[in-house]
Amino acid sequence: MRKQPKPDNFSGAHPPRWADRLLEWFVAPHLLEYVQGDLQELFYKRVEQVGPARARREYVWGVIHCLTPFFQKPLRREIAQPFSDYPQPAQTVMLRNYLKIAFRNLAKNKGYSFINISGLAMGMAVTMLIGLWIYDEISFNQYHKNYKDIAQVRRVYTDPNIQKTFGTEAMQFPMRAALKSQYHHYFKHILMAWWVSDYTVSMADKKIQKRGEFIDPGVLDMLSLKMLKGNYASLDQLHSIVLSKSAAQAIFGEEDPINKNLKIDNRIDVVVTGVYEDIPRNNRFGDVEFFSPWDLWVASNGWIKEVENEWGNSSFGIYVQLLPHVSIETANAGIKDFYLKSTPKETAEQSAKYKFGVFLYPMKDWHLYSELKDGRPSGGRITFVWIFGLVGFFVLVLACINFMNLSTARSEKRAKEIGIRKAIGSLKNQLVQQFLSESFLVVILSFALSLLLISIALPWFNQVADKALSLPVESLLFWAISLAFIAITTFLAGAYPAFYLSAFQPVKVLKGTIRLGRFAALPRKILVVVQFTVSIILIVGTIVVYKQIKYAQDRPVGYNREGLISVPKNDPNYVGKLDVLRSELLNTGVVAGVELSSSPLTAVWNNVGGFKWKGKNPELASDFSITEVSYGFGQLVNWQLIAGRDFSRAFATDSTKMIINETAAKYLGLKNPVGEFVTFYDGKQTRQIIGVVKDLVMTSPYEPEKRAFFFLDANYKSASQIDIKIKPTVSANAALPEIEAVFKKIVPSAAFNYKFVDEEYAKKFSDEDRISKLASFFATLAIFISCLGLFGLASFVAEQRTKEIGVRKVLGASVLNLWGLLSKDFVLLVIIALGIAIPTSRYFLTGWLEKYTYRTEISWWIFAASGAGALLITLLTVSFQSIKAALINPVKSLRSE
Amino acid sequence: MKKTILGELEELVLLVVAASSEDVYGVPVMEQLQVLTGRSFTVSAVHTTLYRLEEKGFLSSSVGGATAERGGRRKRLFALTAAGGRVLLDIQQMRQQLWQSIPIGKLELLGL
Structure with a gap:
C-alpha cells in the first residue's frame, strides 16, 4: 500500500464521540478533566503512530477501563470527612429490597412460580437450541480460513x-x-x-x-x-x-x-x-x-x-x-x-x-444456497434457517406471553403493595425498576434451568437434526450472547407488566375502589389468542409434513426391495470371476439371486441425450436415463412388465434390445412401443424395444420418475454394482456372514461393503423426516407452553371468582352450570384463534407443498382434527381448575370476613 | 504504626515519579512504565494508582497547564513527598537484606 501523506493537524481524527459521552457520564467530575485529558493526549499520539482506526479502538478500550467504581466515587479528595449521608449507594439497597420481595413473591405463589419459570425455561431452551442449530448452519464451511475466497x-x-x-x-x-x-x-x-x-x-x-x-x-x-x-x-x-x-x-x-x-x-x-x-x-x-x-x-x-x-x-x-x-x-x-x-x-x-x-x-x-434454479444457486437450507429462526422466536414469545399474562392477572393482588409504595414516595420509575428486576430474577432462574434442559436434550436433538452441536460453555461470545438474550427476554416478558402495574393510582387502590374495567382483560385475551394461533399453526404444519412423507413413502416403487443388498464392484480382481461368484453364492443356499447393474437401484448415474425415434418432435428433449443390467436383473428386483418380455438368454440378439419404463413409453408417444427402434445420437446404432416395465422409483420419491432405458449388459462390461437378493426365508443377519465368506474366498482383495437397498431408499426421506420430527417437537412444546399459561390463567380466574361461585351455588347453580361459566371464555378465545390459524396455515402449507410434484392434499379433516385437538386440550386444562372451583363448598368460600 | 503495603504497580509508579526531574502527570508515567516493563498499561490503571498513592500520602498533586492536544484540559501533576521517599527507602532496604541473605554460590549452582 502506498503511504498517504499525513495532514498536519489530523483534523480528520477524533476520539469516538460516544466513548467521550460515556466517560463524561460515568466519571466523577473532579477526576474527569485529568483522565480525559490524558486519554486524548494519548489518542493523538497514537493517531500519529498507528493510524486513526487503531487509535480510536484503543481510546474506546481505555474508556472502558475507566468504568470502575474508583472513577465513579464521589469526591475522594475530601475523604477526611468520615461519614457521608449515604453509607452505601442507595441504589443497591433498593435493588436488594426488590430482589427480596421478588423472592418472597415467588416462594409465596409456588404454583405460579413453577408455571412461570418452567414455561419460560422451556421457551428459552428451545430458542437456544434453535440458535445453536442456526449458528451451526450459518458457520458451515467456515473452518477454512479462506472460505470467502x-x-x-x-x-x-x-x-x-x-x-x-x-x-x-x-x-x-x-x-x-x-x-x-x-x-x-x-x-x-x-x-x-x-x-x-x-x-x-x-x-x-x-x-x-x-x-x-x-x-x-x-x-x-x-x-x-x-x-x-x-x-x-x-x-x-x-x-x-x-x-x-x-x-x-x-x-x-x-x-x-x-x-x-x-x-x-x-x-x-x-x-x-x-x-x-x-x-x-x-x-x-x-x-x-x-x-x-x-x-x-x-x-x-x-x-x-x-x-x-x-x-x-x-x-x-x-x-x-x-x-x-x-x-x-x-x-x-x-x-x-x-x-x-x-x-x-x-x-x-x-x-x-x-x-x-x-x-x-x-x-x-x-450449504445455505445449495438448490439450483436454471443452473444458478437460488435457495436451499437458508429457508429452514429462516423458518426455524421464526419458530424459535415464536416459542420464546409464547413463553413471554405466559409471563405477562400471569403477572397482569395477579395485578389486583399486588395493587395494595403498589399503592403503599407510591404513597410513601416511590416514583413510577422506581416501580418499573422493581418489576423489571422481578422478571429479571425469573428469567435468570429460567435460564439456569434451560441450560440444564439443553444439556439433557442435546444428544437427542443432535440425532434428530443430524448435527454435532454442543453448548460452547468455554466460549466468551456464548456468554455474552446469553447475557444479551437474558436482557432481551427480561424486557420482552417484564416490560408490559412493569408499565401496567406501575400506572395504578394510589388513592383509588388504597380506597379499594379500583375496578379494572371491562377492557382490562382485553390485552390478556389477545395474548391468549396469539398463543393459540401459533400453536394451532404448528399442529397443522406438523400433520401436513407427516402426511406428505407418508404419502411419498407409500408410493409404489415398481420393484421389490426386500432382502436386496448391493455391493460395489470396485476391485479389478472381480473381472472374470463374477459367474463363479454367482454360482458360489447360490450354493450357500441363503441367496435367491445375484445380478449386476451399472448403477445402484436408488440412483441414476447415466443420462444420455440425442436419441431419435419414429415421429419424434424435433423440439422435444431427447435425453433418457440409462441403466445397464444383466440377464436376470428384472426377475431379481421383480419389476413389473406391462408389455413385451424381459431379457432372455433364449434370444441371442438381446444385447441390441432394450426395455423402457412406463414414463418413457408415454414420452415416446408410440402407440405400441414394443418392437419399435430408437436411434442413438451417432445416427448409426439402434436398439429395439422389447418390453415396457412399470416405473421404478430410482431418484426422488417426490418427483415423477424420469424416462428410462434399460440395456442388457450380458458380459458385465459396465457393471458397477453386485445386486444380491437374500432368500425371504433367511434372516439378513444369518445370510450376511455366509455371503461375506464367499466374497473373501473368490475375490480376497476386495472389501465387502454392502448396502441394503431399502435403507438407501429410506435415506431419500431423511431431510423431510428430520423436519417432521423437529416440527412435531416444536409443536408439542408450543402447545405445552400455551397450556401452562392457560392453566395458570384459569386457576387465577377461578380464585378471583370464588365468592361469586359460592353465591351462585347457594342460589342453586349446578356444577355443570359453573363449569360452563368458567370454561366458556377460554373456549371462545381458542375458537377465535382457530379462525385466524386455519387460513394462515393453509396459505403457507400450500406454498410448501407446491415444491413437490408428487404431493398430498391438504384435506379438511386436518383442520378439523387440529381444531378439535386444540379445543379438547383447552377444555381439559381449564376444566381441571373450573371443576375444582365449582366443587368447593360455598360455606367455605363465603365464610371469611 | 500501621504498616503500609505497596503493590507491585504502586511501587513501580512511585519509582517512576521519584525518578523524574519534574512533576509528572498520567501520560508520561504510563509511557515510562511501558518502556521499562514492556507491558502495556491503561490510562485508568495508572490514574487509579496515582490517586491511591496520593491518598496514602506518598505523592502530592497540583493542577498544571493545559495544552491544545488535550482539548484544553488541565493536567494533574504529581510529586514525591517525604513519606513517599521514606517508603521507597524502606522497601529498598528490605530487599537489600533479602539479597544479602541468599547463600553464596546458590544462584551460580542454578547456572545463573
Missing part, C-alpha cells in the same frame, strides 16, 4: 431446442490449463478434482472403506488444513496420500503413519506423506478422510488420460481460490465468457450455440 467453477447453458437453462459442475480436463494460462491474474489456486467418493484403503490384510478426494496438491493450502504431520507440500509427490487424523488412527493405530505404504481400491499404490486434523463435520469436505493427488487419479484411469485435451468430455470438478485482492464479482465478470474466448474454435462455436456461461459458486453459499 474459495469457489467452485460451474457452467450454465441453454438448450436452444427447448429454451431451458441447465447448470453443471462437471468441467472439461483442458479447462484447467486454459484457466491457468489466461486467467491466472484472478486465482491463487486452480485445482482439478475428481468427485468425493468411497474407496477401499488397504494395508496388507487390513481393508477399510474411506471417503477420499483426488485433487491437485494445492488443496491442503487452499483449505488451510491443520497439518499434524507433513506440510502443505505433502501431496507434491505423485504416489502420495494425506490422511485425516481419525483415518490414520483407524488404519495404523498408534503407529507413525508417515512413509507407510497403502493401496487404494487394491490398484493404486500410495505412500502416506501427511496427517491433518479432522475437518469438522459442518464443512463440505468434513466427510473426506484422505486427499491424494489428481495426477495420480489420471495416471490410474486410462480414460481420463485420453480426454486430457478433449473439450467434449465434461466430467471433472474445478475448485479455485481467488487472489486476496480479487472479488468474486470481478472474477465472475472476467471468466463469464470463458468458452467463447479461450477454447478452440469448434468448441467456442458450439458454446455460443448453447450460450455457455461460466460462474464461480462461492464456498459460503455451498
Whole structure:
C-alpha cells in the first residue's frame, strides 16, 4: 500500500464521540478533566503512530477501563470527612429490597412460580437450541480460513431446442490449463478434482472403506488444513496420500503413519506423506478422510488420460481460490465468457450455440444456497434457517406471553403493595425498576434451568437434526450472547407488566375502589389468542409434513426391495470371476439371486441425450436415463412388465434390445412401443424395444420418475454394482456372514461393503423426516407452553371468582352450570384463534407443498382434527381448575370476613 | 504504626515519579512504565494508582497547564513527598537484606 501523506493537524481524527459521552457520564467530575485529558493526549499520539482506526479502538478500550467504581466515587479528595449521608449507594439497597420481595413473591405463589419459570425455561431452551442449530448452519464451511475466497467453477447453458437453462459442475480436463494460462491474474489456486467418493484403503490384510478426494496438491493450502504431520507440500509427490487424523488412527493405530505404504481400491499404490486434523463435520469436505493427488487419479484411469485435451468430455470438478485482492464479482465478470474466448474454435462455436456461461459458486453459499434454479444457486437450507429462526422466536414469545399474562392477572393482588409504595414516595420509575428486576430474577432462574434442559436434550436433538452441536460453555461470545438474550427476554416478558402495574393510582387502590374495567382483560385475551394461533399453526404444519412423507413413502416403487443388498464392484480382481461368484453364492443356499447393474437401484448415474425415434418432435428433449443390467436383473428386483418380455438368454440378439419404463413409453408417444427402434445420437446404432416395465422409483420419491432405458449388459462390461437378493426365508443377519465368506474366498482383495437397498431408499426421506420430527417437537412444546399459561390463567380466574361461585351455588347453580361459566371464555378465545390459524396455515402449507410434484392434499379433516385437538386440550386444562372451583363448598368460600 | 503495603504497580509508579526531574502527570508515567516493563498499561490503571498513592500520602498533586492536544484540559501533576521517599527507602532496604541473605554460590549452582 502506498503511504498517504499525513495532514498536519489530523483534523480528520477524533476520539469516538460516544466513548467521550460515556466517560463524561460515568466519571466523577473532579477526576474527569485529568483522565480525559490524558486519554486524548494519548489518542493523538497514537493517531500519529498507528493510524486513526487503531487509535480510536484503543481510546474506546481505555474508556472502558475507566468504568470502575474508583472513577465513579464521589469526591475522594475530601475523604477526611468520615461519614457521608449515604453509607452505601442507595441504589443497591433498593435493588436488594426488590430482589427480596421478588423472592418472597415467588416462594409465596409456588404454583405460579413453577408455571412461570418452567414455561419460560422451556421457551428459552428451545430458542437456544434453535440458535445453536442456526449458528451451526450459518458457520458451515467456515473452518477454512479462506472460505470467502474459495469457489467452485460451474457452467450454465441453454438448450436452444427447448429454451431451458441447465447448470453443471462437471468441467472439461483442458479447462484447467486454459484457466491457468489466461486467467491466472484472478486465482491463487486452480485445482482439478475428481468427485468425493468411497474407496477401499488397504494395508496388507487390513481393508477399510474411506471417503477420499483426488485433487491437485494445492488443496491442503487452499483449505488451510491443520497439518499434524507433513506440510502443505505433502501431496507434491505423485504416489502420495494425506490422511485425516481419525483415518490414520483407524488404519495404523498408534503407529507413525508417515512413509507407510497403502493401496487404494487394491490398484493404486500410495505412500502416506501427511496427517491433518479432522475437518469438522459442518464443512463440505468434513466427510473426506484422505486427499491424494489428481495426477495420480489420471495416471490410474486410462480414460481420463485420453480426454486430457478433449473439450467434449465434461466430467471433472474445478475448485479455485481467488487472489486476496480479487472479488468474486470481478472474477465472475472476467471468466463469464470463458468458452467463447479461450477454447478452440469448434468448441467456442458450439458454446455460443448453447450460450455457455461460466460462474464461480462461492464456498459460503455451498450449504445455505445449495438448490439450483436454471443452473444458478437460488435457495436451499437458508429457508429452514429462516423458518426455524421464526419458530424459535415464536416459542420464546409464547413463553413471554405466559409471563405477562400471569403477572397482569395477579395485578389486583399486588395493587395494595403498589399503592403503599407510591404513597410513601416511590416514583413510577422506581416501580418499573422493581418489576423489571422481578422478571429479571425469573428469567435468570429460567435460564439456569434451560441450560440444564439443553444439556439433557442435546444428544437427542443432535440425532434428530443430524448435527454435532454442543453448548460452547468455554466460549466468551456464548456468554455474552446469553447475557444479551437474558436482557432481551427480561424486557420482552417484564416490560408490559412493569408499565401496567406501575400506572395504578394510589388513592383509588388504597380506597379499594379500583375496578379494572371491562377492557382490562382485553390485552390478556389477545395474548391468549396469539398463543393459540401459533400453536394451532404448528399442529397443522406438523400433520401436513407427516402426511406428505407418508404419502411419498407409500408410493409404489415398481420393484421389490426386500432382502436386496448391493455391493460395489470396485476391485479389478472381480473381472472374470463374477459367474463363479454367482454360482458360489447360490450354493450357500441363503441367496435367491445375484445380478449386476451399472448403477445402484436408488440412483441414476447415466443420462444420455440425442436419441431419435419414429415421429419424434424435433423440439422435444431427447435425453433418457440409462441403466445397464444383466440377464436376470428384472426377475431379481421383480419389476413389473406391462408389455413385451424381459431379457432372455433364449434370444441371442438381446444385447441390441432394450426395455423402457412406463414414463418413457408415454414420452415416446408410440402407440405400441414394443418392437419399435430408437436411434442413438451417432445416427448409426439402434436398439429395439422389447418390453415396457412399470416405473421404478430410482431418484426422488417426490418427483415423477424420469424416462428410462434399460440395456442388457450380458458380459458385465459396465457393471458397477453386485445386486444380491437374500432368500425371504433367511434372516439378513444369518445370510450376511455366509455371503461375506464367499466374497473373501473368490475375490480376497476386495472389501465387502454392502448396502441394503431399502435403507438407501429410506435415506431419500431423511431431510423431510428430520423436519417432521423437529416440527412435531416444536409443536408439542408450543402447545405445552400455551397450556401452562392457560392453566395458570384459569386457576387465577377461578380464585378471583370464588365468592361469586359460592353465591351462585347457594342460589342453586349446578356444577355443570359453573363449569360452563368458567370454561366458556377460554373456549371462545381458542375458537377465535382457530379462525385466524386455519387460513394462515393453509396459505403457507400450500406454498410448501407446491415444491413437490408428487404431493398430498391438504384435506379438511386436518383442520378439523387440529381444531378439535386444540379445543379438547383447552377444555381439559381449564376444566381441571373450573371443576375444582365449582366443587368447593360455598360455606367455605363465603365464610371469611 | 500501621504498616503500609505497596503493590507491585504502586511501587513501580512511585519509582517512576521519584525518578523524574519534574512533576509528572498520567501520560508520561504510563509511557515510562511501558518502556521499562514492556507491558502495556491503561490510562485508568495508572490514574487509579496515582490517586491511591496520593491518598496514602506518598505523592502530592497540583493542577498544571493545559495544552491544545488535550482539548484544553488541565493536567494533574504529581510529586514525591517525604513519606513517599521514606517508603521507597524502606522497601529498598528490605530487599537489600533479602539479597544479602541468599547463600553464596546458590544462584551460580542454578547456572545463573
